Amino acid sequence: QVQLVESGGGLVQPGGSLTLSCAASGNIFRLNTMGWYRQAPGKQRDLVARITSGGSTTYADSVKGRFTISRDGAKNTVQLQMNSLTPEDTAVYYCHLSVVLNNYWGQGTQVTVSS
Numbered sequence: 730q731v732q733l734v735e736s737g738g739g740l741v742q743p744g745g746s747l748t749l750s751c752a753a754s755g756n757i758f759r760l761n762t763m764g765w766y767r768q769a770p771g772k773q774r775d776l777v778a779r780i781t782s783g784g785s786t787t788y789a790d791s792v793k794g795r796f797t798i799s800r801d802g803a804k805n806t807v808q809l810q811m812n813s814l815t816p817e818d819t820a821v822y823y824c825h826l827s828v829v830l831n832n833y834w835g836q837g838t839q840v841t842v843s844s
Contacts, residue, residue, distance in 0.1 A: 731755035733824045738838030746812045751824030753805040761828035763807040767820035814842045
């Protein structure tokens, strides 16, 4: 059974930074994609950033230049460094793992950007 455990959410002022972390456990095929999605109240869940096991990254246009995704393949962990946060970044952030034909989600961590 694959499990994803997130950490690092919280309250931050506009312009501040946060780092989200996610650790995957279980039987995970080495070729996979890990990433982060977010969902604000009343909105759909959207991709924030993802990174393949080969290191290729994809970012949502809204976070390019502000967020950086990285991973440790040996430990099956992924981090999201978020800088220059704005209130529009407020959402529940979900860790995601895509492996073969399966998708797994973390429980979500709240990020609130407010003064």
